[in-house]
Amino acid sequence: MTSKPPFDISDHLVPLRRRARALTRNGPDSEDLVQETILQAYEKADTRSEDGNLRGWLMTILRHRFIDGRRRAQASARREAALAEMTPKLSEGSQDLHMRVTEVRAAFFTLPPEQRAALYLVAIEGRSCAEAAALLNIPMGTLTSRLGRARDRLRALETDDASQVIPMKRKG
Template identity: 30%
Template sequence: MTAIEFNHRIASLKDTLELFTRRFTKDQEESEDLIQDTVLKALTYRDKFKQNTNLKGWLYTIMRNTFINNYRKAQRARTTHDDTKELYYLNVADSHTFNSPDSSYEYKDIVNCMNDVKSDLLIPFKMHVDGYKYHEIADSLEIPIGTVKNRIFHARKEIQKKLVAYST
């Protein structure tokens, strides 16, 4: 199928595409935008269309996926508008906290517990905390990667035990 024939077939399905958009939106402008996006993607990816397949179904799939992607993008971008006087809701302190007083530790307490860990466990653990990858730690210390993972795991468990004992 030539590009001209393909374009003509898509243009002949414009009314059908309008009916498809009714499944997704009642707004006329959104409907027109969705049709335009669908046709643009269809023309852009014409080489992906296989001869002797259902063009209407292919266009519907493009339209549905475009609608879903646009919806998700809009949900991520949705922000809260505060129209109250003095921007009350934006200026109120957040009373919700993820840390409970029972499980919160000061940085110095964690460092004290870390310093009590054996050095063969502590060195790989500190390197991992500093952002080194397992293979980088293994190369630097000239030990197998499995040993690095094991030492980091045991260092973390030892620090957790000391922090629990520290809090009581």
Template identity: 45%
Template sequence: MVPPKPRKSEVMNELPALRRYALSLTRHPTDAEDLVHDALVRAMERSVTYNPAGNLRGWLMSILHNLHIDRVRSGKSSAARDRDFAAQTAETLPPNQLDSVRLNQVRRAFDTLPDEQREAMHLVTIEGLSYEEAAAVLGVPAGTVMSRISRGREALRRWESGPALRLIKGGE
């Protein structure tokens, strides 16, 4: 007997999380949308591999993550797109919008983390996956996810104590 496929409504509920993760991976809105689209196509093609007793979000995130890795390995990512993303998040807001500027700075700091740390932190802190679920998405042991998150948090703490914080809080 063929296991039931995920329902369309269940998959649609996961779109916001897939889009956020794809944008975190690609750092480019158009590439993120393409990645989500391709992940959904692959999920449809391989729906027989879905375990209804499992985690739909984790299954979809794994597909998305693996597609991203395939794209990176095939050289479809480019430095020009990274520059475009950085230009889109430039600090061009008026001084009376300090919270928006600060959020933009934190987002840029997050984007500078090594891919492994950023991916793990995004899955756990933004998407709310457990360490075990994130480990399944990334194809690594849960301890590796915890280590990557720890190193990512430490890098962000070091960034937080740097000049960006002093400037935004009015120091120096």
């Protein structure tokens, strides 16, 4: 027995895709935005007024998802820029130290963005796990697992044992 969806969005897909494309100016990103919008709409279906404008409601969700994504990207860019500024510029000192700092920095930037953000907030900014989880808007368990995976990857690079490096999952 299948349950009936709370509303039918089929008539609104073309306008949603058009608006998403106008906002993102990128085909794959616009499709992702539409999918996120539809998912959130079905998750929040019980909050929608039955006699309200479905198209307007969907467009509002789409716009909010777009804005949230832009804010996340900007915050991530600011964190990465701050990290780059904090990286010591070694003009004097041993070549070995300079090479090591360069290797660690490069290894940090090979981490997936989610792991990099978690590690940056906790290890570099010195925030508590609770604060970092709240800033990233994720559960505490997700934050600690991201921290663990990031540390494992960096630790494996530290021992130069590439076989221990956890492979990154690619989005398909």
